[in-house]
Amino acid sequence: MKKVELLNVSKTYDKKTEVISNINVTIEPGEFFVLVGPSGCGKSTMLRMIAGLEDITGGILRIGEKEANHLPPSKRDISMVFQNYALYPHLTVMENIVFGLHVKKIPKLERKTRCNDVAAMLGLSEYLNRKPRELSGGQRQRVALARAIVNEAPICLMDEPLSNLDAKLRAHMRSEIRQIQRRLGITMIYVTHDQVEAMTMGDRIMILHDGKIQQIGKPIDIYNHPANPFVATFIGSPPMNIAEGVMNEMQSEILIADICKIKIPDEDSRLLQTKQVLVGIRPEHIKAASKETSHESRMVVEAINVEILGNETIFSFKVGGHEWMAKWNGQWRLQVGDRIPIQMKYESICLFDRKTNERIKAPTDIENFILDKEVFL
Amino acid sequence: MKESSVSLLAKSSIWKKSLNARTALLYLFPSILLFSVFVFYPMFRTIYLSFFLTDQHGSAALFVGLENYTYLLESQAFRNSIKATILFVLYTVPAGVILALFLALIANEKLRGIGFFRTIYSSTMGISVAASSVVWLFLFHPSVGMFNRFLSLMNLPEVQWLLDPDWALLSVSISTIWLNTGFSFLILLGGLQNIDGYLYESAKIDGAGYWYQLRRITIPMLSPTLFFIITISLINAFQSFGQIDILTKGGPSQATNLIVYSIYREAFVNYQFGTASAQAVFLFLCILIVTILQFKFGERKVHYQ
Ligand SMILES: Nc1ncnc2c1ncn2[C@@H]1O[C@H](COP(=O)(O)OP(=O)(O)OP(=O)(O)O)[C@@H](O)[C@H]1O
Numbered sequence: 001m002k003k004v005e006l007l008n009v010s011k012t013y014d015k016k017t018e019v020i021s022n023i024n025v026t027i028e029p030g031e032f033f034v035l036v037g038p039s040g041c042g043k044s045t046m047l048r049m050i051a052g053l054e055d056i057t058g059g060i061l062r063i064g065e066k067e068a069n070h071l072p073p074s075k076r077d078i079s080m081v082f083q084n085y086a087l088y089p090h091l092t093v094m095e096n097i098v099f100g101l102h103v104k105k106i107p108k109l110e111r112k113t114r115c116n117d118v119a120a121m122l123g124l125s126e127y128l129n130r131k132p133r134e135l136s137g138g139q140r141q142r143v144a145l146a147r148a149i150v151n152e153a154p155i156c157l158m159d160e161p162l163s164n165l166d167a168k169l170r171a172h173m174r175s176e177i178r179q180i181q182r183r184l185g186i187t188m189i190y191v192t193h194d195q196v197e198a199m200t201m202g203d204r205i206m207i208l209h210d211g212k213i214q215q216i217g218k219p220i221d222i223y224n225h226p227a228n229p230f231v232a233t234f235i236g237s238p239p240m241n242i243a244e245g246v247m248n249e250m251q252s253e254i255l256i257a258d259i260c261k262i263k264i265p266d267e268d269s270r271l272l273q274t275k276q277v278l279v280g281i282r283p284e285h286i287k288a289a290s291k292e293t294s295h296e297s298r299m300v301v302e303a304i305n306v307e308i309l310g311n312e313t314i315f316s317f318k319v320g321g322h323e324w325m326a327k328w329n330g331q332w333r334l335q336v337g338d339r340i341p342i343q344m345k346y347e348s349i350c351l352f353d354r355k356t357n358e359r360i361k362a363p364t365d366i367e368n369f370i371l372d373k374e375v376f377l
Numbered sequence: 378m379k380e381s382s383v384s385l386l387a388k389s390s391i392w393k394k395s396l397n398a399r400t401a402l403l404y405l406f407p408s409i410l411l412f413s414v415f416v417f418y419p420m421f422r423t424i425y426l427s428f429f430l431t432d433q434h435g436s437a438a439l440f441v442g443l444e445n446y447t448y449l450l451e452s453q454a455f456r457n458s459i460k461a462t463i464l465f466v467l468y469t470v471p472a473g474v475i476l477a478l479f480l481a482l483i484a485n486e487k488l489r490g491i492g493f494f495r496t497i498y499s500s501t502m503g504i505s506v507a508a509s510s511v512v513w514l515f516l517f518h519p520s521v522g523m524f525n526r527f528l529s530l531m532n533l534p535e536v537q538w539l540l541d542p543d544w545a546l547l548s549v550s551i552s553t554i555w556l557n558t559g560f561s562f563l564i565l566l567g568g569l570q571n572i573d574g575y576l577y578e579s580a581k582i583d584g585a586g587y588w589y590q591l592r593r594i595t596i597p598m599l600s601p602t603l604f605f606i607i608t609i610s611l612i613n614a615f616q617s618f619g620q621i622d623i624l625t626k627g628g629p630s631q632a633t634n635l636i637v638y639s640i641y642r643e644a645f646v647n648y649q650f651g652t653a654s655a656q657a658v659f660l661f662l663c664i665l666i667v668t669i670l671q672f673k674f675g676e677r678k679v680h681y682q
């Protein structure tokens with residue numbers, strides 16, 4: 001267990017444009033830290049800098065308590081799973097797995113038992129004598145995982161290790177990796193572009209966009225309090241709905257895409273100072289309008305697409321040029337073209353300043369929010 | 378009536394079945410034609426001639442069976458040629474491949490200006506055998522040659538590079554190694570560049586040093602290329618002619634009279650086309666056997682992707 005600390009770290013390849021800038025983060029010992037972001041945002045670059053495969057062009061990297069900017073990769077106590085596996089094509093699966101142990105001159109017997117243990121854990125026992133080219137993509141990925149795990153290094157870096165697996169195996173491997181990490185107490189830095197992986201695996205996640213940190217925090221905090229519209233739309237599936245809104249100080253209400261008005265209660269009147277805002281609402285917070293719904297906050301929309309996922313119904317509609325989605329529990333027999341009355345509560349919306357992109361209000365009525373385990377009998 | 382229709386059916390099905398083969402033949406026809414004119418016909422003609430005594434023009438005159446061969450095997454001069462050829466192969470092939478591998482390894486490092494060295498190392502490929510042999514002739518010159526100048530600077534005794542029977546074969550080998558380096562270097566460098574850089578990064582994280590990486594990753598990954606280069610170098614060594622002709626003409630006292638050169642002398646100096654052909658067939662068999670052996674034993678250690 002070791003901590004990893006990045007102080008003002010930045011990286012440029014061509015001395016002009018920074019692909020990573022001003023990264024400040026401390027990854028605690030034994031933490032499962034997920035780095036998530038869209039393709040090309042610099043996740044692999046950051047991981048490779050931590051591994052020592054890429055020079056750090058600015059800032060300080062500390063591993064444990066030591067400064068590690070110029071430490072060679074082998075001295076950093078890490079193991080790594082590469083995005084493209086990097087398996088040795090001329091070695092068998094077994095030789096691939098024990099390569100690192102062989103370098104470290106671990107006795108043969110121990111190598112064998114450790115290899116067999118890991119192989120059994122990842123379901124690779126049958127393939128130990130095959131060459132990588134005789135394996136499927138998913139099997140190769142598991143060999144790459146095995147190779148990292150078998151080293152038992154205190155820090156493990158993984159670059160999209162599950163991207164090639166089918167949905168079922170991926171879900172299985174998610175919990176498998178998580179359990180291994182907990183059992184061995186490894187400090188894990190895990191790169192993914194899949195927000196589901198980020199949400200389900202991470203103790204904390206860091207969202208990266210264009211080489212800049214967007215937000216760091218616990219998955220659920222990020223879900224509930226997204227720092228900016230990018231995070232709001234990146235985390236959550238389907239993503240948070242966003243539309244432009246304008247504050248009306250006189251009426252103390254907010255006009256969303258010229259269609260719908262929501263009253264702002266007196267205690268939040270300071271919000272009125274920001275004229276131009278972005279209004280966000282999670283799909284599950286859009287409700288069917290009931291008889292009590294006031295005329296203003298009621299909105300009739302036309303469904304342009306309907307998906308029924310077993311016990312959930314997702315339909316989309318247009319709001320001021322944006323396509324919004326609503327997610328309702330149960331199987332709703334909606335048809336494309338149906339006019340559906342919906343409502344939005346002030347408590348459920350999230351507001352961002354349109355100029356600075358900062359959040360000025362987070363939703364407060366998180367559904368099914370349970371403070372403690374006191375509800376269990 | 379019935380029988381004929383059955384045979385017709387069989388015929389047409391053979392005709393149909395061979396469709397692929399016929400198509401293939403059509404595509405292969407141009408190269409088969411070229412090979413026939415320039416390779417197969419001369420080869421069979423050589424084998425044919427090796428059973429005859431010939432006249433001045435090289436046409437078969439008297440059938441003598443295997444006599445040309447028995448004569449060869451008893452001939453002291455030919456045995457000497459075999460010995461010189463084997464020594465020549467042993468001098469040039471391992472040293473040449475190792476030198477080219479070494480140069481390729483250092484030229485594969487990512488350094489500034491490495492392109493310059495890559496060009497230099499591969500430049501011998503662009504120089505003809507004749508031109509470079511003339512240059513080497515000057516270098517080996519007993520009095521004005523650079524090598525002897527150098528030796529005398531170091532206060533070492535001079536060497537009669539091309540005139541001393543003990544040195545001549547070595548001297549010719551040195552120039553041959555130099556000649557072949559460019560090609561081997563280029564091919565090996567290409568092989569090295571094909572190896573995925575991630576493999577080394579992964580090995581680096583595991584803490585593998587340079588030699589460990591060389592032994593466990595580079596050499597095995599390069600083995601198909603190395604195998605190719607060794608095969609080509611072997612065949613090249615057996616067939617070296619130009620540098621011998623210009624540097625030593627087979628002398629001194631037959632020390633560099635390799636089989637190919639001996640064939641040339643037998644045929645075009647002594648006009649003994651029969652024995653020359655027998656030698657050529659013998660050389661062909663040697664190369665064939667060596668190559669087969671190499672494929673049989675070498676290929677096991679090669680990892681194809
Ligand atoms: N060797 C390099 N030289 C120059 N630019 C590079 C190099 N490697 C990456 N980049 C650039 O740096 C940026 C970040 O790349 P990186 O590989 O870190 O993205 P990523 O977040 O891992 O994306 P993905 O999810 O697609 O793997 C990209 O814009 C890329 O073009």
Ligand SMILES: [Mg+2]
Nearest residue numbers: 043044045083
């Ligand atoms: Mg990447």
